[in-house]
Amino acid sequence: xxxxxxxxxxxxxxxxxxxxxxxxxxxxxxxxxxxxxxxxxxxxxxxxxxxxxxxxxxxxxxxxxxxxxxxxxxxxxxxxxxxxxxxxxxxxxxxxxxxxxxxxxxxxxxxxxxxxxxxxxxxxxxxxxxxxxxxxxxxxxxxxxxxxxxxxxxxxxxxxxxxxxxxxxxxxxxxxxxxxxxxxxxxxxxxxxxxxxxxxxxxxxxxxxxxxxxxxxxxxxxxxxx
Amino acid sequence: xxxxxxxxxxxxxxxxxxxxxxxxxxxxxxxxxxxxxxxxxxxxxxxxxxxxxxxxxxxxxxxxxxxxxxxxxxxxxxxxxxxxxxxxxxxxxxxxxxxxxxxxxxxxxxxxxxxxxxxxxxxxxxxxxxxxxxxxxxxxxxxxxxxxxxxxxxxxxxxxxxxxxxxxxxxxxx
Numbered sequence: 311x312x313x314x315x316x317x318x319x320x321x322x323x324x325x326x327x328x329x330x331x332x333x334x335x336x337x338x339x340x341x342x343x344x345x346x347x348x349x350x351x352x353x354x355x356x357x358x359x360x361x362x363x364x365x366x367x368x369x370x371x372x373x374x375x376x377x378x379x380x381x382x383x384x385x386x387x388x389x390x391x392x393x394x395x396x397x398x399x400x401x402x403x404x405x406x407x408x409x410x411x412x413x414x415x416x417x418x419x420x421x422x423x424x425x426x427x428x429x430x431x432x433x434x435x436x437x438x439x440x441x442x443x444x445x446x447x448x449x450x451x452x453x454x455x456x457x458x459x460x461x462x463x464x465x466x467x468x469x470x471x472x473x474x475x476x477x478x479x480x481x482x483x484x485x486x487x488x489x490x491x492x493x494x495x496x497x498x499x500x501x502x503x504x505x506x507x508x509x510x511x512x513x514x515x516x517x518x519x520x521x522x523x524x525x526x527x528x529x530x531x532x533x534x535x536x
Numbered sequence: 537x538x539x540x541x542x543x544x545x546x547x548x549x550x551x552x553x554x555x556x557x558x559x560x561x562x563x564x565x566x567x568x569x570x571x572x573x574x575x576x577x578x579x580x581x582x583x584x585x586x587x588x589x590x591x592x593x594x595x596x597x598x599x600x601x602x603x604x605x606x607x608x609x610x611x612x613x614x615x616x617x618x619x620x621x622x623x624x625x626x627x628x629x630x631x632x633x634x635x636x637x638x639x640x641x642x643x644x645x646x647x648x649x650x651x652x653x654x655x656x657x658x659x660x661x662x663x664x665x666x667x668x669x670x671x672x673x674x675x676x677x678x679x680x681x682x683x684x685x686x687x688x689x690x691x692x693x694x695x696x697x698x699x700x701x702x703x704x705x706x707x708x709x710x
Binding site for chain 1: 539540541542543544545547548551552555556558559562564565566569570571572573574575576577578580581582583584585588589590591592593594595596597598599600601602603606630633634635636637639642643646647650651652656657660661663664665666667668669672673675676677679680681682683684685686687688690691692694695696698699702703706707709710
């Protein structure tokens, strides 16, 4: 049951950004199997169906394409992280962290209002909302560490997730992304007439899935109390 | 639906207007901050390039071999019971474990069917409204030393299924 990841921190202008790559999920080297499997299956299936030449060409073309895609991404990503830096410097993110306090109180009744966990949870949610998934993980890990401290202080067991932890994870996994920056960049690279067209419907989809998560969490908590 | 389309058109311009306006009002050195932040975007993109090369190659080969098409064909009868396109089943499953592997599949769908096609729209929405369930759970819980995750997985799956269902419905309306 080992989970292992490589975390690279970029530190530019005092702001550190982490890029996290997971190697093992519950002891399974996930990408080794997924990625290795893809290539092995492609070669075997391609040979059997007589597409082996195409498979070889695809290998060369795809690697080239990844670089072309990155050039599109460079522009969109840089624009986005640049705007985020403005929001941070102007105090907009701080304003947001304060604005979500009432929501956090509702979602995490077990977390005291002055707990550090609140700040980390708010930062994590904000990064997720803005489509900066890689920036969300470090805050999320810190939030979990703080929630664990609260759990232990309350006499909870270390190996058993506290209510607040379950809620935090479920909300996180329900996805909160407001602007799917990556998807917009990919759509634009592959010739979408209106790459940002999906923003409105995506907000609805994300809101409904998050709502389902909140309802589930509240119902389960009520059931456990009873 | 028309309302949603307006929202799509206005969302990014409004957000940019708000951030720049707020920055100016608070006397932030917006241009300097912007250029500095943009540099971070470079680092992030360069950081994911190796992953993209690896996974796009893997998925590209799989597509060329005809396997993805065959897989969609095998999965279609089951997926259709839920009026879900069989072509997207591998994406939904892979997305629960690895977001980079899912990205490879997303790009393949965009290339093969076009981002504005029905499959392309549903894919875009699924990616925006679901998360890597097992990845997130394992990273966060392992970091905190938690072994018993109680009702987290059930809740996460409820959210994921809801996200996929709503995406499929909305994608059909676009």
